[in-house]
Amino acid sequence: MKKIFYVIPLLMSISFTSLAATEIHDREIPDMKQEIGHVSVSVKNGTYSEAMAALSKAADRESATHYRVTSMGRVGMGSDISATAIIYR
Numbered sequence: 001m002k003k004i005f006y007v008i009p010l011l012m013s014i015s016f017t018s019l020a021a022t023e024i025h026d027r028e029i030p031d032m033k034q035e036i037g038h039v040s041v042s043v044k045n046g047t048y049s050e051a052m053a054a055l056s057k058a059a060d061r062e063s064a065t066h067y068r069v070t071s072m073g074r075v076g077m078g079s080d081i082s083a084t085a086i087i088y089r
Contacts, residue, residue, distance in 0.1 A: 022065070037062060
């Protein structure tokens with residue numbers, strides 16, 4: 001019985017991580033089936049890694065399987081980061 005308590009959370013974590021959208025690069029675009037739109041994020045006082053994570057979450061909300069970053073940078077002289085991506089299914 002105790003084994004079930006260990007197996008269920010493990011299976012749940014595997015299924016949720018496999019659904020996350022993954023970043024693609026320019027050379028992989030011809031393999032994509034359908035461009036479904038664009039997403040953009042703004043991270044206050046953030047890092048580039050946090051912006052990438054935010055893009056992945058935004059792509060997931062749009063039911064995308066992949067995304068390609070089109071722009072990322074600091075806003076003005078501040079510490080906020082703005083990023084955009086094209087999403088694919």
